[in-house]
Amino acid sequence: MELGFSELQNILVDSAKSFFKKEAGGIVREVEFSHEGYSPELWRKMAELGWIGVVFPEEFGGIGGSFTDLVLILEEMGKALFPGPFVSNIISGLAILEYGSESQKNEFLPKVMEGSFIISPALTPPDPRLGEVVKDDRIIAVDGGYVLSGTRLFVPYAHVADFLVYRADTDEGTALFLMDAKAPGITCTPLDSIGADKPCEVVLENVDVAKDRIIGESGNGEEIVNKMGQWGALAESARIVGMLERILKMSVEYAKEREQFEKKIGSFQAIQHQAANMATDVDQARFLTYEAAWKLSEGLPARKEISMAKAWASDSARRCSLLGVTIHGGAGVSEEHDMQLYFRRAKACEIAFGDGDFHRKIVAEELAL
Amino acid sequence: MDFDFSPEEERFREEVKTFFEDHRELAAGTREEWDSGLGYGDNSWEMLKKIGERGWLCPTWPKEYGGLELSYMYRYIMMEQMHYYLNIYSTVGAGMAGPVILSHGSEEQKKEFLLPIARGEIEFALGYTEPQAGSDLAALMIRAEDKGDHFLVNGSKLFNTRAHYAQYHWLGVRTEKTKPKYKGISLFMVDLKTPGITVRPIWTVGGTRTNEVFYDNVRAPKEALVGELNRGFYYILEALDYERISTVAGLERDFEEIVEYVKNTGKNKDPVVREKIAGLAIEIESARLLALRVAWMLDNHQVPNHEAAMLKLLVSETEQHLVNMFMQIFGPYSQIQRGSKWAQLKGKFERAYRDSLESLVTRGTSEIMRTVIAQRGLGLPRV
Numbered sequence: 001m002e003l004g005f006s007e008l009q010n011i012l013v014d015s016a017k018s019f020f021k022k023e024a025g026g027i028v029r030e031v032e033f034s035h036e037g038y039s040p041e042l043w044r045k046m047a048e049l050g051w052i053g054v055v056f057p058e059e060f061g062g063i064g065g066s067f068t069d070l071v072l073i074l075e076e077m078g079k080a081l082f083p084g085p086f087v088s089n090i091i092s093g094l095a096i097l098e099y100g101s102e103s104q105k106n107e108f109l110p111k112v113m114e115g116s117f118i119i120s121p122a123l124t125p126p127d128p129r130l131g132e133v134v135k136d137d138r139i140i141a142v143d144g145g146y147v148l149s150g151t152r153l154f155v156p157y158a159h160v161a162d163f164l165v166y167r168a169d170t171d172e173g174t175a176l177f178l179m180d181a182k183a184p185g186i187t188c189t190p191l192d193s194i195g196a197d198k199p200c201e202v203v204l205e206n207v208d209v210a211k212d213r214i215i216g217e218s219g220n221g222e223e224i225v226n227k228m229g230q231w232g233a234l235a236e237s238a239r240i241v242g243m244l245e246r247i248l249k250m251s252v253e254y255a256k257e258r259e260q261f262e263k264k265i266g267s268f269q270a271i272q273h274q275a276a277n278m279a280t281d282v283d284q285a286r287f288l289t290y291e292a293a294w295k296l297s298e299g300l301p302a303r304k305e306i307s308m309a310k311a312w313a314s315d316s317a318r319r320c321s322l323l324g325v326t327i328h329g330g331a332g333v334s335e336e337h338d339m340q341l342y343f344r345r346a347k348a349c350e351i352a353f354g355d356g357d358f359h360r361k362i363v364a365e366e367l368a369l
Numbered sequence: 370m371d372f373d374f375s376p377e378e379e380r381f382r383e384e385v386k387t388f389f390e391d392h393r394e395l396a397a398g399t400r401e402e403w404d405s406g407l408g409y410g411d412n413s414w415e416m417l418k419k420i421g422e423r424g425w426l427c428p429t430w431p432k433e434y435g436g437l438e439l440s441y442m443y444r445y446i447m448m449e450q451m452h453y454y455l456n457i458y459s460t461v462g463a464g465m466a467g468p469v470i471l472s473h474g475s476e477e478q479k480k481e482f483l484l485p486i487a488r489g490e491i492e493f494a495l496g497y498t499e500p501q502a503g504s505d506l507a508a509l510m511i512r513a514e515d516k517g518d519h520f521l522v523n524g525s526k527l528f529n530t531r532a533h534y535a536q537y538h539w540l541g542v543r544t545e546k547t548k549p550k551y552k553g554i555s556l557f558m559v560d561l562k563t564p565g566i567t568v569r570p571i572w573t574v575g576g577t578r579t580n581e582v583f584y585d586n587v588r589a590p591k592e593a594l595v596g597e598l599n600r601g602f603y604y605i606l607e608a609l610d611y612e613r614i615s616t617v618a619g620l621e622r623d624f625e626e627i628v629e630y631v632k633n634t635g636k637n638k639d640p641v642v643r644e645k646i647a648g649l650a651i652e653i654e655s656a657r658l659l660a661l662r663v664a665w666m667l668d669n670h671q672v673p674n675h676e677a678a679m680l681k682l683l684v685s686e687t688e689q690h691l692v693n694m695f696m697q698i699f700g701p702y703s704q705i706q707r708g709s710k711w712a713q714l715k716g717k718f719e720r721a722y723r724d725s726l727e728s729l730v731t732r733g734t735s736e737i738m739r740t741v742i743a744q745r746g747l748g749l750p751r752v
Contacts, residue, residue: 001378002665003662068370256748267750267751272749275743276682279743280682284659288651288654288655294372308650308654308655312652361644361647364643369643
């Protein structure tokens with residue numbers, strides 16, 4: 001039993017804290033309304049530290065670290081609200097690593113980690129009851145490949161991506177296509193969203209894709225999509241944990257300083273009890289996430305643990321970001337104060353890769369109910 | 370990071386499980402006695418002695434005092450298995466009185482009490498609460514006057530559970546009128562058969578027996594004092610942190626029972642039921658991890674303070690979610706009591722719904738737990 005971290009992990013965390021402190025101050029507001037929605041320059045700097053490659057093997061340019069190492073980096077990213085397609089690159093890369101051909105691995109993995117290549121998962125078909133679908137799915141088999149049309153929603157940073165991992169249903173089952181995002185016939189439109197993290201509508205019109213661009217075996221696609229969902233859920237849980245820790249810290253600091261009725265508001269029981277609830281909530285999210293990461297690191301099945309972590313972290317994100325706002329009173333509601341940045345991004349993270357309801361369904365399955 | 374036990378610890382766990390499986394009837398009898406709300410009966414004492422003679426009740430203690438000199442993780446493993454099979458995860462002697470005697474007791478006290486505690490032969494009843502002293506423990510008023518060769522004790526205690534079957538009273542008394550009040554409190558160990566002590570039952574809504582205890586000119590020997598005079602409050606605080614440590618194995622066992630019943634009664638396909646059960650499973654797992662954290666801290670010689678309070682808070686509130694969930698799933702059937710036709714699972718959760726209320730206010734109320742987390746964990750100001 002070891003619930004502490006290794007010396008290397010502590011060094012990793014320290015270097016992450018330093019990086020964000022030195023480089024990322026104010027970055028969130030800076031990029032919120034920019035075209036990219038993140039800073040390519042900071043992104044490259046971060047990639048140089050090797051972080052995108054943390055869970056990838058050294059033979060492809062990675063560090064050969066564990067999912068726990070990844071979770072620790074994501075926690076720090078969460079604290080800093082560091083924007084960018086970190087999770088997209090990682091889960092796309094992992095899909096290629098676990099299921100791709102040798103030539104796909106050699107072609108893509110080094111690029112994924114290097115810092116100027118963005119690859120994003122385009123997995124979600126639109127619900128026609130909720131908006132206008134400009135292009136319905138259509139797939140035509142041709143010699144050596146397919147011609148695809150269709151719409152995918154909520155594709156992170158697709159508008160600046162180099163490649164997409166595009167999910168389509170072929171005659172042989174679900175397939176994931178490694179698709180050049182700049183190819184003719186592809187239109188990526190960033191949607192304004194609460195978290196300002198640039199989820200895009202991606203529309204394909206008669207786009208050619210070769211068969212050798214399918215990741216893994218045709219028909220394997222469902223399994224890969226599920227796996228990507230698991231990696232994504234774990235990653236977002238870790239990011240949420242970092243955000244919650246920062247929300248708690250900010251709230252406690254504020255409560256220790258803010259005076260009303262000639263007392264620090266932190267001495268009032270209502271504030272103390274809300275803070276205690278938050279602290280408990282955060283520790284629950286933290287340990288559920290660490291347990292899921294540990295299981296993945298050990299190569300053990302982790303579907304239940306990942307869904308437990310994401311379900312709790314999702315609801316916790318909502319609960320604690322709300323408390324963070326209300327503890328700050330008027331300041332918490334203002335645009336100027338940073339708390340609203342956490343509040344909005346908490347919602348985006350809650351939703352990403354499945355919210356509490358979604359993951360509780362999975363837990364129920366895993367319990368063999 | 371590693372959430373597994375070591376191979377040796379895992380072997381110990383298997384050994385303990387096998388022991389309880391081999392003593393299935395005695396374990397079930399013990400659990401029934403505990404669940405009756407009446408305290409230790411014959412089965413319980415026999416079981417505790419069997420556990421104690423193996424050194425398992427206090428496995429971290431020195432061998433000369435009945436322990437096995439094992440690391441804390443072994444105690445955690447024992448507590449988990451006892452919780453699961455007996456619903457009794459520790460005795461007050463092993464969990465609270467013993468550690469204080471070990472740290473602060475005289476040599477004579479160690480010789481007299483530790484071995485019987487470790488062997489499961491004696492039990493202690495906590496004597497803290499009084500009508501005017503609950504969360505505000507320092508307001509206790511029971512007086513112990515120094516009469517030269519003995520103390521004369523007068524006063525009363527309230528909600529002293531176990532006083533009707535424990536051999537000793539772990540008594541917080543006032544030995545001096547001081548400001549602040551906590552500086553005049555001492556800790557005594559009193560034989561509950563001493564003349565002048567009267568124990569009267571009080572029944573909780575859950576059907577559990579607790580007691581009023583009256584001290585009418587009770588002569589306690591000088592040797593009853595534990596540690597230094599007027600330092601008792603510090604020892605009590607120390608013991609309270611230990612009191613808040615538990616495992617969730619009881620909840621896990623109850624959860625398993627509920628899930629099986631839900632499946633057997635065909636309610637497992639209802640999506641609302643599935644959602645509730647999944648939510649509870651997640652909460653129980655998170656509580657188990659917080660229990661592991663406290664165990665790991667103790668195993669590494671760190672002192673859990675707000676972490677123990679957090680654990681106690683979470684376990685008692687998760688228990689509420691568990692009993693609520695059962696009642697919600699089984700609706701009007703869930704209210705039917707044991708012994709009645711149409712009772713569900715012999716009315717176990719109807720009683721648990723009532724009995725679980727106790728956990729919200731004993732060993733530190735949920736509100737006090739939150740205050741401890743806020744002030745000692747987060748550093749929020751007292752005033």
